Amino acid sequence: MIIRSLLDTDLYKFTMMQVVLHQYPAAQVEYRFRCRTPGIDLVPLIDSIRDELAALCSLRFTEEELAYLGSLRFIHSDFVDFLGLFQLNAKYVSIEPSATAPGEIEIVISGPWLHTIMFEVPLLAIVNELYFRANHPGASLDEGRARLRAKIAMLRDTPGYEQVRIADYGTRRRFSQAWHGEVLSVLKDELGPQLAGTSNVWFAMRNGLVPIGSMAHEYLQAFQSLGPRLRDSQTAALEAWAREYRGDLGIALSDVYGLDAFLRDFDMYFCKLFDGARHDSGDPIRWGDRVLAHYENNRVDPRTKTLVFSDSLDIPRVMELYRHFAGRCLLSFGVGTNLTNDVGPQALNIVIKMTRCNGQPVAKLSDSPGKSMGVEDPDYMAYLRRVFELPPP
Structure with a gap:
């Protein structure tokens, strides 16, 4: 089972x-x-x-x-x-x-x-x-363990990256449930506060980690049918979320209709109401630069907002994004398959x-x-x- x-x-x-x-x-x-x-x-x-x-x-x-x-x-x-x-x-x-x-x-x-x-x-x-x-x-997990140790060492021991925090987003594409548990145990022991938490609720409960997540693509997609009219579906989804959580869980997903459409709908009200936005497709640096400029154009200090990156990340990519955005906003990185299914095959x-x-x-x-x-x-x-x-x- x-x-x-x-x-x-x-x-x-x-x-x-x-x-x-x-x-x-x-x-x-x-x-x-x-x-x-x-x-x-x-x-x-x-x-x-x-x-x-x-x-x-x-x-x-x-x-x-x-x-x-x-x-x-x-x-x-x-x-x-x-x-x-x-x-x-x-x-x-x-x-x-x-x-x-x-x-x-x-x-x-x-x-x-x-x-x-x-x-x-x-x-x-x-x-x-x-x-x-x-x-x-017959796949041996020794290769996965070696790769995991190298990733941890890169993030933990490279000067200037002490404030980088990553979260595990790897449930759906993990190599196995047992390997997922081992990865999280090692990350918790070796990274300490640099492990922000996990999207997996069971492992969060068992390991005393912070469970992380807000909304997925299906939520915004459903409003193409649930909303008052199609053009307002993205706005309706964000409004319904705000009604439910009253400012909590305030990370908006930005890529159901592409960034241009998201920024048209994410007006000053949403800029102030939501804590930040999550990237899951397209060039992440271009995306982040445009979102931060959008905050400034709406008279919101981007240093108070969080950019969450979660699209096919590995540790070198996390570090690249941190170099580019550090000091300009708050940052969060969700690493999935590269943590929980990088064992060889x-x-x-x-x-x-x-x-x-x-x-x-x-x-x-x-x-x-x-x-x-x-x-x-x-x-x-x-x-x-x-x-x-x-x-x-």
């Missing part, structure tokens, strides 16, 4: 789920799996994935876990009560071989948003671990993204080629670009 706790997921699943419970409990959604790594045959894993899904759906939150969630300042007591009754249901998930692409699989999650939002991260972790068990059964690039909400298509227009979601519906993608005044891809 790969997933042994419903807390073994990213914090932003809980923070988004709380908004869904309070504001959109009737929303119906669809998610789809995609493997961006070419030439990967996942079909032989289907039966094992189904078995792990059944095990996942047998889990319930324990009293200890509920008490931990209730101790987080932004989690409401009624949400904890709801989670005490919560259980995932496999009827919302189908796992089949692709009918059009040999070797590929189709995982479709469809049902109430409130009851399907928790599938994504554990399912991705399951696919990853099963793949590496099947294809690299090539890591998989797999995602599960929302594709429909309330029967309507939803999409993501990324600043990075290959990260857009919704390309299966080119007419809707083109319409979305026109509405948000974006150039053709």
Whole structure:
């Protein structure tokens, strides 16, 4: 059994789920799996994935876990009560071989948003671990340990980088659950205060680390159906977040419609209300320079705001970004696959993204080629670009 706790997921699943419970409990959604790594045959894993899904759906939150969630300042007591009754249901998930692409699989999650939002991260972790068990059964973790020690030494021992803090964002693409735990234990012991925390709630609870996260792409995508009109969907999503958290969890995700559209919507009100913004696609230095200039143009001191970088980071990239932005703003770095799946074999690039909400298509227009979601519906993608005044891809 790969997933042994419903807390073994990213914090932003809980923070988004709380908004869904309070504001959109009737929303119906669809998610789809995609493997961006070419030439990967996942079909032989289907039966094992189904078995792990059944095990996942047998889990319930324990009293200890509920008490931990209730101790987080932004989690409401009624949400904890709801989670005490919560259980995932496999009827919302189908796992089949692709009918059009040999070797590929189709995982479709469809049902109430409130009851399907928790599938994504554990399912991705399951696919990853099963793949590496099947294809690299003899992989030694000694190479991973050596690489991890080198990363720690680079960050900890290079003069001028003592204030750099990183967080683990690596649950969904980890080599294994056991390796994830070892990585976090070593990081905690060796980096000390330079480890800001982890996105994984279970490991945060077990290791006394800070759980980190706010919103993901699916949250803003859903408002393409939930919002008052499509052009106002990004603004509506940020407004709903502010209603829920009243200034807490104030990191806005900036790349669902690209940076140009984000900055048009992120006006002086949002600049002052939110603590900062997260980068997840496109050139990070160009992105950061533009966001800081946007704060200045809106009469907000950028030194009081946080830029969060989380797109395919490794330690050298973290240090490069720190050199460029240090002293100009507050900084946070989320490192994922490079921490939890850098043991030798090539890591998989797999995602599960929302594709429909309330029967309507939803999409993501990324600043990075290959990260857009919704390309299966080119007419809707083109319409979305026109509405948000974006150039053709």
